Amino acid sequence: YNHPATWDPVRNRMLVFGGWTGFHTDPNYDDLWAYAPEEGIWTRLATTTPGSRPLGRLRHSAVWNTQSDSLWIFAGLGGGRLDDLWSYSPDTDRWELEAQGVVSGRDRHAAAWDPRLNAMLVFGGGNQTCFFLSDVWRYSNSPGEWTRIAAPKNSAGLYAHAAWIDEATESLMTFGACNGDVGEGTVSAFNLATETWTAMPAPGVGKSAATGGLNRLLTFDRWSGTATSRGTGSDGINGVSGLDWDATNNRL
Numbered sequence: 001y002n003h004p005a006t007w008d009p010v011r012n013r014m015l016v017f018g019g020w021t022g023f024h025t026d027p028n029y030d031d032l033w034a035y036a037p038e039e040g041i042w043t044r045l046a047t048t049t050p051g052s053r054p055l056g057r058l059r060h061s062a063v064w065n066t067q068s069d070s071l072w073i074f075a076g077l078g079g080g081r082l083d084d085l086w087s088y089s090p091d092t093d094r095w096e097l098e099a100q101g102v103v104s105g106r107d108r109h110a111a112a113w114d115p116r117l118n119a120m121l122v123f124g125g126g127n128q129t130c131f132f133l134s135d136v137w138r139y140s141n142s143p144g145e146w147t148r149i150a151a152p153k154n155s156a157g158l159y160a161h162a163a164w165i166d167e168a169t170e171s172l173m174t175f176g177a178c179n180g181d182v183g184e185g186t187v188s189a190f191n192l193a194t195e196t197w198t199a200m201p202a203p204g205v206g207k208s209a210a211t212g213g214l215n216r217l218l219t220f221d222r223w224s225g226t227a228t229s230r231g232t233g234s235d236g237i238n239g240v241s242g243l244d245w246d247a248t249n250n251r252l
Contacts, residue, residue, distance in 0.1 A: 002058035003029070006071055009064065011090065012038065015045075015071050020058040028056030028078050032071075032088060046093055053095045054086045055079065061111035067118045067141055072098070074111055074122060074139075081105035081127050085139060102146040103137050110163035112172060117192070118142075121165070121172050124158040132157030136172065136190060149195060171198075 003019030013036045019029050030053065032045045046053065060076025071088040075081065083105040085098040109125025119140040124133050134157035136149040161176045171189040189198045 004060060004062040004073075006062045006064050008034070008071070008090070009066070010069055012036065015062070015064075015088075017054070017062060017071070017073055017088075018057045018060060018076065028058055030054060030056035045090075046088060046095060048093070052097055054084070055082065057082060059107035061109055061122065063111050063113040063120050065113060065120070065141070066115050072113075072120055074120070075103070075106050075109060075125070077107040081107050098144070099139065099146060104133075106133060108160040109133070110158070110161050110174060112163045112165045114138075114165045114172075114192070116167065116170065121163070121192075123163055123172060123174060123190070124161060126159045130157065132159050134158075149192075 006015045013034045015034050017032045034043045055078045057076035057078035060073055062073045065072050074085045084100040087096050087098050104127050106125035106127045111122045119138045122137045138147045161174050163174050166173050171191050174188050
């Protein structure tokens, strides 16, 4: 558990990397799997990858890079809080280290791919000195570097939340947080043009990268085991498990 899942829209399959069994004596997983819903088959990937590969980890983030047709994973928990960014190419079946040591190590942050900027956006999480980080970072293929976005001082840090891109409003959207045993169900938007936060925004018009144009947020609560469709307001959620949208078949 505590692993993310990412949808490969080219091959119509879900990719899962890492995680943990929950038993303290077990190591963190470092395996990569693909699940094809149409065939109902799991396939292990990158089994013969020579050289470097990501450490086993949990509480990390993963996005699908539509520009390079690759899976990207960032940070997480594995023998400490990690700060590395890796990419996996299905064409070569290889992992590559993209960056390390720039963004502070963290876990239970959230990441999303922005197809307009061709960049991965990362927000929040926790590290050794701050449990609720409030920084927003962008990593672009070109020039291949991290850039910290100047977020406003009144932005609240989040931990164990979900994030996605709303293309209609050009915003990084966030939902939920975990504050001890108390869940917070706030939906917020970080406008990438104005670099300002708005709490509980109205749904945008048009296609959203997370909901395929349904103008709603679908979540799965790992504690109650229930899936919920949400608009602008919501009840508290005790930690949000990973979510991703299959735009081809209109399903979560």
